[in-house]
Amino acid sequence: MVVSFRDFPHSLSIINYQLSIINYQLSIINYQLSIINYQLSIINYPLSIIHMVLSLLQLASPGLPIGAYSYSEGLESLVEVGVINHQESLKQWLEQELCYGAIRQEAAVMVRGYRSVVNQDLHSLSYWNAWATAACATQELRSQSWQMGNSLLQLLLNVGHPNLKIDAETRGRGDAEKERCSSYSCGERRVNVVNESLWESEKTSLLISLEDLAEAVGIPCNYAIAFGIAAAYWQIALLEATLGYLHSWASNLITAGVKLIPLGQTVGQQLLFNLHPNLGSAAEEILILEDDALCNCGWGRALASMAHETQYTRLFRS
Numbered sequence: 001m002v003v004s005f006r007d008f009p010h011s012l013s014i015i016n017y018q019l020s021i022i023n024y025q026l027s028i029i030n031y032q033l034s035i036i037n038y039q040l041s042i043i044n045y046p047l048s049i050i051h052m053v054l055s056l057l058q059l060a061s062p063g064l065p066i067g068a069y070s071y072s073e074g075l076e077s078l079v080e081v082g083v084i085n086h087q088e089s090l091k092q093w094l095e096q097e098l099c100y101g102a103i104r105q106e107a108a109v110m111v112r113g114y115r116s117v118v119n120q121d122l123h124s125l126s127y128w129n130a131w132a133t134a135a136c137a138t139q140e141l142r143s144q145s146w147q148m149g150n151s152l153l154q155l156l157l158n159v160g161h162p163n164l165k166i167d168a169e170t171r172g173r174g175d176a177e178k179e180r181c182s183s184y185s186c187g188e189r190r191v192n193v194v195n196e197s198l199w200e201s202e203k204t205s206l207l208i209s210l211e212d213l214a215e216a217v218g219i220p221c222n223y224a225i226a227f228g229i230a231a232a233y234w235q236i237a238l239l240e241a242t243l244g245y246l247h248s249w250a251s252n253l254i255t256a257g258v259k260l261i262p263l264g265q266t267v268g269q270q271l272l273f274n275l276h277p278n279l280g281s282a283a284e285e286i287l288i289l290e291d292d293a294l295c296n297c298g299w300g301r302a303l304a305s306m307a308h309e310t311q312y313t314r315l316f317r318s
Contacts, residue, residue: 074304113228137302
C-alpha cells in the first residue's frame with residue numbers, strides 16, 4: 001500500500017491524540033497514587049498525635065501526684081485581706097500574672113529545660129535548675145518548686161517511657177535545628193510561633209537515659225525543669241508543653257480560688273475557659289524570649305507569699 005504525503009498530517013494527529021490519552025491515563029495513575037500516599041499518612045500520623053496528646057493530658061493533669069493542689073502561691077493571703085474577693089478580681093489577678101508575673105519566667109525556664117534535653121546538654125540543664133532556684137522570690141515558693149519538682153522527677157523515674165526517640169543529629173546543635181513554624185490561633189489573630197517536637201524524629205539513637213538527666217539536675221530539682229524533662233522525654237511538642245504548663249498553673253489557682261473566695265464550680269470553669277486567649281498569647285511570647293529578657297514584675301505575688309508563711313489560719317501549704 002502506498003501512503004501519500006498528504007496522509008502524514010492525519011497520521012501525526014492520530015499519534016498526538018493517542019499520546020494525550022496516555023498522558024491523561026498517567027495523570028489518573030499519579031492522582032490515585034497521591035490518594036494512596038495521603039491515606040497511608042492518615043493511618044500513621046494520628047498515632048503520633050494520639051501519643052502526644054495522651055502524654056500531655058497526663059503530665060498536665062490535676063490528678064498528677066506531685067502535690068500541686070496543696071499550694072495557693074499567695075492567693076490565700078490575698079483572699080484573707082480582701083484584695084481578691086470575687087470572680088472579676090481573681091480573673092484580673094490571673095491575667096496580670098500571665099502578662100507580667102513570675103509564671104512567665106518559670107515557663108521560660110521550662111522551655112530551656114526542654115531544649116537542654118533535646119540538645120543533650122546536661123551542663124545547660126544543671127545551670128537552668130540552679131538559675132530557677134536563685135530566681136524564687138520567697139522561701140515558700142522555692143520549697144513549693146523543689147517539692148513538686150522532686151516528686152515529678154521521681155514519678156518519671158518510676159513510670160519511664162518505652163518509646164523514647166531522639167535524633168542523633170540534634171546532639172550539640174542549636175535550638176534552630178529542631179524548630180519549625182506552626183500556626184496558632186489566639187482570639188481573632190493568627191500568629192506564627194516556634195514549635196519543637198521530638199516525636200517527629202525518624203532516627204532512634206538513644207543518647208541519654210532519664211537516670212542520667214536526673215543525676216545531672218541533682219536534688220533539689222525545680223518543678224519547671226522537671227516538667228521540661230518530662231515533656232521532652234514523653235515526646236510532647238514544645239508549644240503544646242508550654243500551653244500545658246500554663247493551663248495547669250491556671251487550673252490549680254482557679255481551683256484554689258473556688259475554695260477560698262468561694263466561687264461556684266461552674267464559675268471556675270467559665271473563668272478558665274475565658275483565659276484561653278491569655279494562655280495562648282503568653283505561650284506565644286514565652287517561646288521567643290531571649291535569655292537576657294527573663295524577668296518578671298511579680299513583687300505582689302512575692303509579698304503575698306511572704307504573708308502566707310505567717311498567716312494564722314490557712315488551708316494551703318506553706
